[in-house]
Amino acid sequence: MDCDEHMRRCSIKKCQRVQVDESFVPALQDDLMEVEHLLAEPRNDHVSVDGVWYFHEQNLGKCYDIGNLPCGFEFGLKSNIGGGLDSPKTQDAKDDLKLEVLDGLLEDVKIDGLQATDAFSNACEDYLLDFEFTDKACGLESGTYGQPVTGNSSSESHSPGLSGSSICVGGISESRKQPIAQSECSNDSLDMKVTCHLDDAFRNNPCLQSNGDYMHHNPLDIQNLNELDNDRPLTGSISSHENEMVSVEACQTAALREKRFRRPTQRYIEEFSNLRSKEKVCTAATKNKQSIVKSHNDHHIRLKALRKTPGEKSICGTSDVALPQLRIHNRRLKKEELEYDEEPFASESEYEFITTKRSRKNDRRKHQRMWTLSEVNKLVDGISEYGVGRWTDIKRVLFSSTSYRTPIDLRDKWRNLLRASCALKFNKRETGKQEHALRPLPIAVLRRVRELADIHPYPRERSSKKSCIGQVGSLSLPSQSKSTPISHSKRNVRRNKCT
DNA sequence: CTTAGGG
DNA sequence: CCCTAAG
Numbered sequence: 001m002d003c004d005e006h007m008r009r010c011s012i013k014k015c016q017r018v019q020v021d022e023s024f025v026p027a028l029q030d031d032l033m034e035v036e037h038l039l040a041e042p043r044n045d046h047v048s049v050d051g052v053w054y055f056h057e058q059n060l061g062k063c064y065d066i067g068n069l070p071c072g073f074e075f076g077l078k079s080n081i082g083g084g085l086d087s088p089k090t091q092d093a094k095d096d097l098k099l100e101v102l103d104g105l106l107e108d109v110k111i112d113g114l115q116a117t118d119a120f121s122n123a124c125e126d127y128l129l130d131f132e133f134t135d136k137a138c139g140l141e142s143g144t145y146g147q148p149v150t151g152n153s154s155s156e157s158h159s160p161g162l163s164g165s166s167i168c169v170g171g172i173s174e175s176r177k178q179p180i181a182q183s184e185c186s187n188d189s190l191d192m193k194v195t196c197h198l199d200d201a202f203r204n205n206p207c208l209q210s211n212g213d214y215m216h217h218n219p220l221d222i223q224n225l226n227e228l229d230n231d232r233p234l235t236g237s238i239s240s241h242e243n244e245m246v247s248v249e250a251c252q253t254a255a256l257r258e259k260r261f262r263r264p265t266q267r268y269i270e271e272f273s274n275l276r277s278k279e280k281v282c283t284a285a286t287k288n289k290q291s292i293v294k295s296h297n298d299h300h301i302r303l304k305a306l307r308k309t310p311g312e313k314s315i316c317g318t319s320d321v322a323l324p325q326l327r328i329h330n331r332r333l334k335k336e337e338l339e340y341d342e343e344p345f346a347s348e349s350e351y352e353f354i355t356t357k358r359s360r361k362n363d364r365r366k367h368q369r370m371w372t373l374s375e376v377n378k379l380v381d382g383i384s385e386y387g388v389g390r391w392t393d394i395k396r397v398l399f400s401s402t403s404y405r406t407p408i409d410l411r412d413k414w415r416n417l418l419r420a421s422c423a424l425k426f427n428k429r430e431t432g433k434q435e436h437a438l439r440p441l442p443i444a445v446l447r448r449v450r451e452l453a454d455i456h457p458y459p460r461e462r463s464s465k466k467s468c469i470g471q472v473g474s475l476s477l478p479s480q481s482k483s484t485p486i487s488h489s490k491r492n493v494r495r496n497k498c499t
Numbered sequence: 500c501t502t503a504g505g506g
Numbered sequence: 507c508c509c510t511a512a513g
Contacts, residue, residue, distance in 0.1 A: 368507065392501065411502075412507070 369404055371413055376441065379410055379417075380448050388414065388456035417441075421450040 371379075382394035391407030399405045420441060 389502070406507095407501075409507075415504095 373442070373445065375399075375402065375405070376413070376417065376445055379413055380445065380452060382410075383414060383452050383456060384448075388452075417446075417449045418453050421446045421453055 378398045379394065382398040386393045386397075389411075391410045394410055395405065395407045399410065
């Protein structure tokens with residue numbers, strides 16, 4: 001990675017950071033999304049950029065245990081070498097030590113630690129510029145506060161006051177190095193650095209009274225930091241400035257918490273707004289963008305509901321309870337509801353159990369149940385017993401245990417069976433080969449279906465069957481002759497009914 | 500509510 | 507499997 005690339009990326013980061021800082025100030029509930037978005041950016045960048053720092057996480061514990069500088073040097077040098085630095089210096093080591101500690105602590109910095117992030121992002125920045133390389137006895141070519149990313153691209157960039165170094169640090173600070181001071185507290189010789197951190201944090205924070213006498217804070221800050229336990233968040237040391245940052249922190253916290261959930265995509269937001277445009281009755285209480293996040297998981301359900309009820313004028317976007325009522329024909333839904341409720345879910349798949357009841361109700365199509373052979377047999381038995389068209393009776397008697405088969409399903413299945421039997425006859429005559437079904441029904445079943453079809457002709461299907469018969473010719477006649485007198489009467493009744 | 504028919 | 511119309 002060359003220096004130019006590094007600088008370019010750092011500058012990008014800088015811009016992002018500035019954006020973040022600005023967005024935090026006016027951040028309100030409605031701006032959570034944007035804030036969240038902005039927040040997300042640096043995080044990703046951090047992950048992608050500081051691969052070198054990651055190395056230090058493993059050594060973090062050791063550094064803490066020893067808590068002295070030599071240890072830091074050791075690991076810092078290691079890191080430098082690993083990072084591909086051309087000329088690791090002592091200062092490099094120190095810096096890397098800090099970085100590694102920071103990065104390791106980063107994992108411990110949860111939502112609450114975010115507040116200090118920005119402050120210390122700025123802190124790191126100026127701290128490096130103004131103090132690190134001038135005041136520290138190391139007197140080394142610095143190296144590397146921002147450098148681990150790229151190696152040691154430019155030692156000159158770290159000379160005090162150079163913006164280049166600042167930019168690099170900005171990138172680092174985005175990684176939320178709040179614990180930086182903690183780590184330094186453990187090192188006696190680094191107290192001064194800690195002080196500088198705090199000072200610059202305050203100075204650079206737009207919410208705070210700026211600079212000038214920030215050096216005077218040093219004793220106090222050092223004290224505070226020394227009091228800090230390594231495990232304690234640094235936020236306490238800048239608690240005096242929390243007033244200005246409370247709102248920002250709250251927003252950040254909320255944003256981060258929201259990120260715990262699935263973040264709605266821009267497309268979803270657009271779709272949601274479109275849906276809302278259709279939902280004229282919806283109240284304004286749902287404008288809260290959190291509702292978007294919350295309803296995001298139900299997005300597909302809503303879309304499906306909307307699709308099912310194109311004529312519906314009003315759909316309340318917020319009340320999920322209203323979803324079942326969307327259906328004009330809620331009979332089926334009610335039945336399903338009952339059946340699902342009474343079903344022990346043992347036969348349901350895990351996935352279905354995890355999903356909400358509603359989704360299960362609306363996603364019948366999604367989990368299409370294949371008809372088993374036993375089910376087909378039951379259906380055929382039921383038809384032979386009750387006749388074609390009495391689907392509710394068949395369902396009630398024979399399919400009471402299988403809740404997911406509605407009378408409509410039985411009828412549809414019967415329709416398909418008729419088609420299959422017709423195809424069977426057709427194929428028998430034409431080529432003799434079995435129909436190209438994925439799960440070919442046994443010929444015995446198809447034969448039964450065919451007989452039943454002759455006995456109990458399906459009203460509409462009969463015409464298609466007739467065409468079939470017309471093609472087949474005499475083939476269907478024998479089966480017809482096999483029909484029993486009882487069925488004959490039934491069929492005649494049926495036929496009269498239909499015709 | 501149930502069924503038929505089409506998608 | 508879903509939706510709608512009709513009885």
